[in-house]
Amino acid sequence: MARYELVKRSVALITLTNPPVNALSSAVRHAMAKSMEQALNDPKVTAVVICGENGRFCGGADIREFAGPLRGPPLVPLLDAIEAGEKPVVAAIEGVALGGGFELALVCHYCIAHFKVNHFVLKIIKAVGMSRAAKPLSSRRVSMLTTPCPPDLDALLEVVTMEVKKKARGVMAPLACIQAVRAAATMPYSKGIKRESELMATLFNSGQARALQYCFFAQRTAGKWTLPSGAQWNNSKPREIRSAAIIGLGTMGRGIVVSLARVGISVIAVESEKKLLETGKQMVIGMLERDAKRRGVSASLNLLKFTLSLQDLKDVDLVIEAVFEDMALKKRVFQELSKVCRPATLLCTNTSGLDVDALAGVTDRPHLVVGMHFFSPAHVMKLLEVVCGPRSSSETIATAMSLGKRMGKVSVAVGNCPGFVGNRMLKPYMDQATFLLEEGATPEQIDKALEDFGFAMGVFRMSDLAGLDVGWRIRKESGLTGPDVDPKNPPRRRHGRRYCPIPDMVCEQGRFGQKTGRGWYMYDKPGGTNAKPDPLIQNLLEMYRSRYAIQPRNISDQEIIERCLFALANEGFRILEDGIAARPEDIDVIYLFGYGFPRHRGGPMFYASMVGLERVLERLEHYHQAHPDVPHLEPSPLLKKLVACGSPSVQTWREHIKTMHSHL
Numbered sequence: 001m002a003r004y005e006l007v008k009r010s011v012a013l014i015t016l017t018n019p020p021v022n023a024l025s026s027a028v029r030h031a032m033a034k035s036m037e038q039a040l041n042d043p044k045v046t047a048v049v050i051c052g053e054n055g056r057f058c059g060g061a062d063i064r065e066f067a068g069p070l071r072g073p074p075l076v077p078l079l080d081a082i083e084a085g086e087k088p089v090v091a092a093i094e095g096v097a098l099g100g101g102f103e104l105a106l107v108c109h110y111c112i113a114h115f116k117v118n119h120f121v122l123k124i125i126k127a128v129g130m131s132r133a134a135k136p137l138s139s140r141r142v143s144m145l146t147t148p149c150p151p152d153l154d155a156l157l158e159v160v161t162m163e164v165k166k167k168a169r170g171v172m173a174p175l176a177c178i179q180a181v182r183a184a185a186t187m188p189y190s191k192g193i194k195r196e197s198e199l200m201a202t203l204f205n206s207g208q209a210r211a212l213q214y215c216f217f218a219q220r221t222a223g224k225w226t227l228p229s230g231a232q233w234n235n236s237k238p239r240e241i242r243s244a245a246i247i248g249l250g251t252m253g254r255g256i257v258v259s260l261a262r263v264g265i266s267v268i269a270v271e272s273e274k275k276l277l278e279t280g281k282q283m284v285i286g287m288l289e290r291d292a293k294r295r296g297v298s299a300s301l302n303l304l305k306f307t308l309s310l311q312d313l314k315d316v317d318l319v320i321e322a323v324f325e326d327m328a329l330k331k332r333v334f335q336e337l338s339k340v341c342r343p344a345t346l347l348c349t350n351t352s353g354l355d356v357d358a359l360a361g362v363t364d365r366p367h368l369v370v371g372m373h374f375f376s377p378a379h380v381m382k383l384l385e386v387v388c389g390p391r392s393s394s395e396t397i398a399t400a401m402s403l404g405k406r407m408g409k410v411s412v413a414v415g416n417c418p419g420f421v422g423n424r425m426l427k428p429y430m431d432q433a434t435f436l437l438e439e440g441a442t443p444e445q446i447d448k449a450l451e452d453f454g455f456a457m458g459v460f461r462m463s464d465l466a467g468l469d470v471g472w473r474i475r476k477e478s479g480l481t482g483p484d485v486d487p488k489n490p491p492r493r494r495h496g497r498r499y500c501p502i503p504d505m506v507c508e509q510g511r512f513g514q515k516t517g518r519g520w521y522m523y524d525k526p527g528g529t530n531a532k533p534d535p536l537i538q539n540l541l542e543m544y545r546s547r548y549a550i551q552p553r554n555i556s557d558q559e560i561i562e563r564c565l566f567a568l569a570n571e572g573f574r575i576l577e578d579g580i581a582a583r584p585e586d587i588d589v590i591y592l593f594g595y596g597f598p599r600h601r602g603g604p605m606f607y608a609s610m611v612g613l614e615r616v617l618e619r620l621e622h623y624h625q626a627h628p629d630v631p632h633l634e635p636s637p638l639l640k641k642l643v644a645c646g647s648p649s650v651q652t653w654r655e656h657i658k659t660m661h662s663h664l
């Protein structure tokens with residue numbers, strides 16, 4: 001856990017050895033304390049160098065230990081002993097120095113960054129010796145340094161606090177950091193450290209800490225995909241992808257081209273018309289140039305080729321189709337690709353919810369077909385749903401997952417069903433929001449409740465950003481609205497369930513969201529982002545309620561949160577039952593990275609577990625009783641089963657769904 005060596009009979013070299021990131025586990029802290037004691041007591045030792053094995057200094061506290069009671073020697077007395085010691089201690093930092101690892105570096109009398117430790121130890125010590133000759137060791141102790149306090153500290157911290165509250169709504173840690181900075185600037189070291197420990201203890205014992213720790217591991221778990229066949233991340237070899245093609249240069253296609261090109265993959269971009277191709281090309285080049293400028297590298301424009309002909313794709317390793325969300329069109333594209341591409345080319349679709357297997361079915365290679373569902377804008381958003389059809393081979397899935405990782409995405413393997421995981425869950429969530437409008441709420445009230453909960457954007461602001469016409473078209477195609485609906489159908493019921501036509505009415509007025517300058521809100525201009533409540537929407541809601549004799553009522557924020565988020569989680573339970581997601585962590589990761597779910601709440605499934613499954617069940621039963629025509633509010637069998645099993649922790653739910661059918 002920490003190796004102790006005496007170099008040239010005078011320098012103690014202490015190497016942290018806790019792979020993969022040399023985290024400060026209790027065993028490491030124990031070994032460090034012992035090594036430091038040995039070094040300080042050995043008269044032969046004139047200086048100490050601390051480093052980490054395998055090019056990583058230290059990744060901080062061992063987060064795995066946070067789940068249980070804390071054992072082993074505390075870190076702070078160890079750090080105090082290093083700092084107070086009479087022998088110079090040097091932190092030789094390679095790679096990361098995070099959290100407690102950074103604190104360890106801070107208390108060392110010297111830090112050398114980006115430095116490979118080997119035979120350089122003696123050089124380090126020589127430099128330390130020269131420095132010591134010039135200045136005494138006491139001047140190197142961090143506790144002896146004075147922190148300059150700016151005269152306008154209060155005003156400065158006030159501004160920062162406002163910014164943090166806006167950016168990290170409801171998150172405790174950044175505000176605690178500001179308080180710690182204030183303590184550092186205004187208190188003597190010993191009092192400042194005490195204040196920092198108190199703040200740390202408050203955070204450490206909070207639900208937010210548990211949620212954030214859960215998110216950390218959930219994100220890493222998601223990459224470890226597994227199929228019922230036994231194929232999984234560590235026994236399926238991905239193919240190497242050197243070249244790719246993108247069909248369609250709309251918003252999604254352009255973002256995907258950029259994501260691929262900036263990691264060094266040659267891309268052929270295809271459009272159906274010259275004008276669209278030229279527009280797409282200019283947009284892609286602009287995006288890549290801006291991206292390269294931001295990263296301080298040169299834009300990889302030489303990797304791009306733009307064409308109108310599918311024939312140009314015959315040699316590529318992988319194709320991602322990103323055409324209009326229309327099954328007939330996509331099928332035509334896949335049939336054509338089947339003919340044009342060499343037999344080994346992987347065929348991927350960026351559909352956001354259509355049947356991936358139906359597309360596989362029209363090709364000559366269904367085992368090489370997989371969904372790669374990017375989120376808009378694709379070069380910015382981190383999430384990638386890899387949609388495994390029943391015939392997708394493990395090599396195909398491994399390749400899509402590995403390509404996602406290479407592009408810097410958080411990739412999650414999901415099963416094939418309408419909407420997959422993310423968009424399937426979105427429906428009950430959005431339905432609840434529109435039902436609440438009918439019952440008396442306003443878009444701004446619902447958005448505020450969700451944003452106060454921590455969402456980056458409430459559901460209506462998010463819909464305005466995404467564009468309301470997409471959902472409208474899907475509803476028309478599925479016969480929920482439009483001329484094909486039987487006029488005898490009651491306007492607020494479809495297929496025997498409650499239906500809210502307000503979103504259709506908004507679209508009928510040409511209000512498609514930000515792009516048209518009007519949606520659930522009004523904007524200064526088409527493309528504007530500053531959402532303002534619109535009296536016309538207020539009028540529309542009032543007229544609607546009076547037409548259907550709905551008596552508006554006061555709706556509490558609690559009801560908004562419960563109905564929207566418990567309905568969301570309830571669908572998550574059904575997704576687990578159906579085997580569309582392998583584990584709750586995957587669902588949470590999808591919502592964290594694709595839908596702006598607040599990280600400090602852990603994701604919808606973790607949030608449900610924090611509220612208490614019994615409580616979630618009770619509230620769903622209550623709301624379902626009040627709205628029996630809303631099947632999404634009916635508690636799922638898995639939720640009931642988990643409650644009957646004593647509400648086990650979210651990490652063990654998988655054991656309770658093992659026997660259920662899997663689509664993965």
Ligand SMILES: CCCCCCCC/C=C\C=C\CC(=O)SCCNC(=O)CCNC(=O)[C@H](O)C(C)(C)COP(=O)(O)OP(=O)(O)OC[C@H]1O[C@@H](n2cnc3c(N)ncnc32)[C@H](O)[C@@H]1OP(=O)(O)O
Pocket residue numbers: 020021023024059060061062063064070074075096098099100101197200201204217220221
């Ligand atoms: C009041 C009471 C206080 C009690 C305190 C207890 C004693 C401790 C004292 C002081 C505490 C100080 C606070 C902290 O230090 S909190 C921890 C701060 N550190 C972090 O947040 C770092 C988290 N890690 C990362 O950001 C990355 O992992 C990074 C180190 C940058 C490496 O990134 P990358 O190369 O992309 O690799 P992965 O992220 O995939 O990680 C590789 C595997 O390593 C595991 N890992 C990483 N960090 C930790 C860690 N700190 N503890 C345990 N495990 C860690 C990660 O899960 C991966 O594992 P696997 O391969 O199995 O998936």
